[in-house]
Amino acid sequence: MLNPQIPETKPVKLAVRGMNFWYGEKKILHDLSMDIHAERATAIIGPSGCGKSTFLKCFNRIHEVSSQVRVTGDMLMDGVDINRGGIDQVDLRRRVGMVFQKPNPFPRSIYENVAFGPRLFGVRDRATLDDLVEDALRKAALWDEVKDRLKDSATGMSGGQQQRLCIARALAVHPEVLLMDEPCSALDPIATSKIEELIFELKDSLTIVIVTHNMQQAARVSDYTAFFWLGKMVEMDLTERIFTTPRERMTEDYITGRFG
Amino acid sequence: MDDLLPATTLDAPGPPAQAGPARLRTAPLFRHSRLNRLADRGTRFVLLACTLLVVGLIGGILYFLAIRGAAAFIPMAGNTDKVATFRQVFLSTNWDPGDGHFGILPFVAGTFAVTGLALLIAAPTGVLAGVFIAKVAPPWMRTLMRQVMDLLVGIPSVVYGIFGLTVILPLVGHAWLADAPAAGFGVSAAILAVMIVPTIVSLATDAFESLPASLDEGSQALGSTRWQSIWRVLIPAARPRLLTACVLGLGRAIGEAMAVQMVIGNNPQWILLMRQATDQTPVLRFLFTPAATLTTELVQELPNTAAGSTWNNVLFAMGLLLYLITMLLILATRRLGRQEHA
Amino acid sequence: MDTPDFKVRTRAKLADRTMHAVLWLVALTFVGVLLVFVGAILKQGWPELNLHFLTSMPKTLDAGGGIAPELLNSLYLVAISLILALPIGVGAGIYMAEYAGQGRALRFFRLCVETLAATPSIVLALFGMILFVQMMGWSFSIRSGAFTLALLNVPVITRVTEESLRAVPRELIEASYGLGATKLQTILKVALPYAATGILTGVVLTAGRAFGESAILVFTAGTNTSDKFPDFRLSVPGETLSVHLWYVTSDGTLPDASQIAAGTAAVMILVLLVLNLLVRLLDRAIRRRTR
Numbered sequence: 002m003l004n005p006q007i008p009e010t011k012p013v014k015l016a017v018r019g020m021n022f023w024y025g026e027k028k029i030l031h032d033l034s035m036d037i038h039a040e041r042a043t044a045i046i047g048p049s050g051c052g053k054s055t056f057l058k059c060f061n062r063i064h065e066v067s068s069q070v071r072v073t074g075d076m077l078m079d080g081v082d083i084n085r086g087g088i089d090q091v092d093l094r095r096r097v098g099m100v101f102q103k104p105n106p107f108p109r110s111i112y113e114n115v116a117f118g119p120r121l122f123g124v125r126d127r128a129t130l131d132d133l134v135e136d137a138l139r140k141a142a143l144w145d146e147v148k149d150r151l152k153d154s155a156t157g158m159s160g161g162q163q164q165r166l167c168i169a170r171a172l173a174v175h176p177e178v179l180l181m182d183e184p185c186s187a188l189d190p191i192a193t194s195k196i197e198e199l200i201f202e203l204k205d206s207l208t209i210v211i212v213t214h215n216m217q218q219a220a221r222v223s224d225y226t227a228f229f230w231l232g233k234m235v236e237m238d239l240t241e242r243i244f245t246t247p248r249e250r251m252t253e254d255y256i257t258g259r260f261g
Numbered sequence: 262m263d264d265l266l267p268a269t270t271l272d273a274p275g276p277p278a279q280a281g282p283a284r285l286r287t288a289p290l291f292r293h294s295r296l297n298r299l300a301d302r303g304t305r306f307v308l309l310a311c312t313l314l315v316v317g318l319i320g321g322i323l324y325f326l327a328i329r330g331a332a333a334f335i336p337m338a339g340n341t342d343k344v345a346t347f348r349q350v351f352l353s354t355n356w357d358p359g360d361g362h363f364g365i366l367p368f369v370a371g372t373f374a375v376t377g378l379a380l381l382i383a384a385p386t387g388v389l390a391g392v393f394i395a396k397v398a399p400p401w402m403r404t405l406m407r408q409v410m411d412l413l414v415g416i417p418s419v420v421y422g423i424f425g426l427t428v429i430l431p432l433v434g435h436a437w438l439a440d441a442p443a444a445g446f447g448v449s450a451a452i453l454a455v456m457i458v459p460t461i462v463s464l465a466t467d468a469f470e471s472l473p474a475s476l477d478e479g480s481q482a483l484g485s486t487r488w489q490s491i492w493r494v495l496i497p498a499a500r501p502r503l504l505t506a507c508v509l510g511l512g513r514a515i516g517e518a519m520a521v522q523m524v525i526g527n528n529p530q531w532i533l534l535m536r537q538a539t540d541q542t543p544v545l546r547f548l549f550t551p552a553a554t555l556t557t558e559l560v561q562e563l564p565n566t567a568a569g570s571t572w573n574n575v576l577f578a579m580g581l582l583l584y585l586i587t588m589l590l591i592l593a594t595r596r597l598g599r600q601e602h603a
Numbered sequence: 604m605d606t607p608d609f610k611v612r613t614r615a616k617l618a619d620r621t622m623h624a625v626l627w628l629v630a631l632t633f634v635g636v637l638l639v640f641v642g643a644i645l646k647q648g649w650p651e652l653n654l655h656f657l658t659s660m661p662k663t664l665d666a667g668g669g670i671a672p673e674l675l676n677s678l679y680l681v682a683i684s685l686i687l688a689l690p691i692g693v694g695a696g697i698y699m700a701e702y703a704g705q706g707r708a709l710r711f712f713r714l715c716v717e718t719l720a721a722t723p724s725i726v727l728a729l730f731g732m733i734l735f736v737q738m739m740g741w742s743f744s745i746r747s748g749a750f751t752l753a754l755l756n757v758p759v760i761t762r763v764t765e766e767s768l769r770a771v772p773r774e775l776i777e778a779s780y781g782l783g784a785t786k787l788q789t790i791l792k793v794a795l796p797y798a799a800t801g802i803l804t805g806v807v808l809t810a811g812r813a814f815g816e817s818a819i820l821v822f823t824a825g826t827n828t829s830d831k832f833p834d835f836r837l838s839v840p841g842e843t844l845s846v847h848l849w850y851v852t853s854d855g856t857l858p859d860a861s862q863i864a865a866g867t868a869a870v871m872i873l874v875l876l877v878l879n880l881l882v883r884l885l886d887r888a889i890r891r892r893t894r
């Protein structure tokens with residue numbers, strides 16, 4: 002956790018200004034504004050259905066694949082609006098990786114799962130692929146467990162391993178931001194703590210935005226925490242402050258579990 | 262909040278995209294090639310063309326049949342003899358093309374007679390088999406029934422035809438008709454019924470399986486027997502889908518050509534013959550007089566007529582009529598489907 | 604306490620038992636019909652099934668003819684018609700599943716596919732006769748037959764492709780997009796491989812249907828075969844097994860027509876049993892994966 006006494010040194014990676022979001026006619030997110038700093042983990046908490054996943058997906062525009070959506074307001078990555086006409090969604094999704102709630106490895110070998118991304122971009126050279134796969138698996142703290150069975154099917158792994166494989170798969174295309182939507186909600190406590198350690202290491206080189214249901218988890222892994230309620234952001238601050246001295250009564254109620 | 266998190270860096274360029282780790286022999290550039298992008302964009306149109314081809318096919322079929330069918334009534338370029346009138350074709354039972362009589366009513370009536378009869382057999386048994394599979398049968402029997410239906414639906418028309426010709430016709434003739442030929446609506450309908458029953462069974466099974474379990478449980482909890490529950494609750498609840506199943510079965514029966522052609526006797530003058538024969542009861546006469554339908558007559562006569570003759574053109578008009586009837590049935594199933602959701 | 608509805612209950616119970624028996628009877632009747640049917644066809648045809656029958660040329664007037672060219676034509680026509688129908692059917696299926704959205708256009712396309720699938724084969728035969736046999740001038744030939752037969756295959760392949768693609772788990776699709784894959788890459792590398800077994804099952808079913816089809820081929824591929832064997836030219840007439848079966852029975856010039864027909868029917872049933880087994884194996888593969 003960041004010390005509130007020391008000023009932030011990392012630049013803003015993602016900036017959201019007055020953003021609204023609709024699924025079809027239904028307005029889901031209302032007038033959101035926040036800054037997300039590079040090489041920090043930012044947690045988003047809030048009751049279920051309040052729009053956390055929706056907000057997260059806006060950063061790589063993946064809901065546009067299957068749903069009719071509308072966004073207004075600004076969402077800037079490195080100062081460039083990602084919803085602007087000229088922005089290429091496919092390229093955006095390469096730069097902004099995503100890990101989903103339920104581990105979703107492809108029904109292929111472990112190796113092929115990680116190599117999937119690089120192959121998309123035309124990497125064919127075996128040695129390069131091998132390096133990229135090893136590198137990504139190491140970053141995801143999975144290499145030692147799977148290095149002898151890279152050809153095995155990914156669907157035969159444990160849930161925790163599958164989730165770390167999905168993280169490795171996302172890391173293999175060298176994203177700048179990693180979005181994680183309740184990555185541990187389907188995992189047991191041991192697997193969860195492994196992923197949490199991983200998040201801690203990964204944020205040295207990545208911007209991480211993580212949605213979580215689990216308050217302790219937010220407190221453990223994140224530097225900033227934002228509290229959402231009914232599609233609005235109630236409060237965002239350093240995690241340290243949110244969990245000790247929140248400014249809003251509602252935040253305090255939610256964090257202490259007194260929420261109705 | 263904005264005061265806490267200054268947005269000063271907002272417009273500054275961000276950090277450069279990270280390069281791969283030093284170990285990497287070549288740091289890959291994760292960019293899609295031009296080719297990749299072009300292919301991605303072009304695909305949509307290629308696939309749309311495939312879909313439009315399917316749509317266009319229906320238009321094409323209708324167009325060609327309509328043109329050739331119309332030539333039976335309107336003098337056209339390729340015609341080689343005198344055209345017929347609508348009245349002569351659609352309102353007459355006299356089919357004697359050699360003599361200029363093109364009444365197709367016997368075939369229309371034959372089609373409805375044989376398919377109606379087939380549906381009379383296939384609809385109740387198919388629905389019962391559907392209930393049986395969905396609600397009554399033990400798992401092994403369920404599997405067995407599915408396989409039986411899969412096999413029945415896969416057997417080719419001509420094999421059904423040869424079975425009817427070599428096994429059923431002699432058998433029926435021997436049993437009921439003092440070894441006289443048994444060709445006609447009866448055996449044709451029986452064979453058609455077996456051919457369409459898999460369609461009805463599979464859709465009926467789906468219909469019953471998709472009913473909420475609470476329906477069945479609720480009615481049995483009130484003390485009704487299993488059959489009462491099936492008869493009073495499940496069948497009424499599944500009715501729109503059961504009707505759809507029967508209509509689709511009917512569509513299949515109407516379009517079937519070869520199997521029926523092999524056992525029906527192919528007699529365009531069947532109405533006359535049925536009236537004349539008095540040596541049998543009306544029911545036996547109806548079932549065992551050689552007859553003909555739209556499809557069987559097409560199979561029977563198309564190879565023997567010259568393109569451009571009115572005879573040939575009337576046959577195409579019969580084909581068009583057949584297609585329009587099938588299309589009407591499809592649209593009817595749409596109606597039924599909407600009724601179900603209402 | 605009196606029991607006024609005692610009698611009714613008994614009747615209801617009796618009805619229940621009776622109908623229970625009736626349901627079993629109906630079901631077992633269908634099983635019996637199939638067994639008698641397949642049994643009779645195989646029993647009649649069994650004595651004819653020998654190497655000579657399978658490998659020699661048919662005769663037009665004398666007894667002792669074989670079915671070699673018909674067997675080959677059947678397989679050849681099915682293969683060509685599938686090659687013609689696959690790209691179009693799969694293409695249309697992909698479009699409907701991935702590009703057509705959920706609105707009116709999709710409903711219209713579905714209606715068209717359904718209508719084409721329900722088109723009586725005799726109607727397709729008429730269409731093929733006008734377009735390929737007469738207008739294109741291909742006369743009765745393998746070519747005319749294959750193109751018309753393809754019309755029978757297309758809607759079935761379209762439907763299974765669409766259904767199989769819709770059954771691909773959303774998470775896998777999202778995972779692929781999430782890595783920066785284009786739509787085409789996602790379809791080619793994730794969706795189609797996952798749907799492949801389902802599509803293949805549909806293709807085998809389609810092959811079986813095309814193999815048994817006769818009405819279409821009588822009027823497009825003709826009731827003769829080339830004098831040469833094997834003859835792979837597309838312009839020669841291509842009588843298939845099913846057409847042969849029909850033709851020898853209805854033509855009546857062969858002294859051994861009924862034996863030939865019985866043998867042909869048995870061969871067809873055997874081929875279809877093999878195809879059925881194949882479908883079953885594929886189905887099991889699909890179910891094992893989804894579990």
Ligand SMILES: Nc1ncnc2c1ncn2[C@@H]1O[C@H](COP(=O)(O)OP(=O)(O)O)[C@@H](O)[C@H]1O
Pocket residue numbers: 024027029047048049050051052053054055056068
């Ligand atoms: N694809 C969609 N189409 C329409 N509405 C959706 C869709 N996905 C989510 N929603 C709605 O958006 C709201 C927010 O959902 P979500 O972002 O998943 O919440 P959270 O992740 O906080 O639980 C919910 O009311 C949900 O019903």
Ligand SMILES: [Mg+2]
Pocket residue numbers: 053054055182
């Ligand atoms: Mg969520």
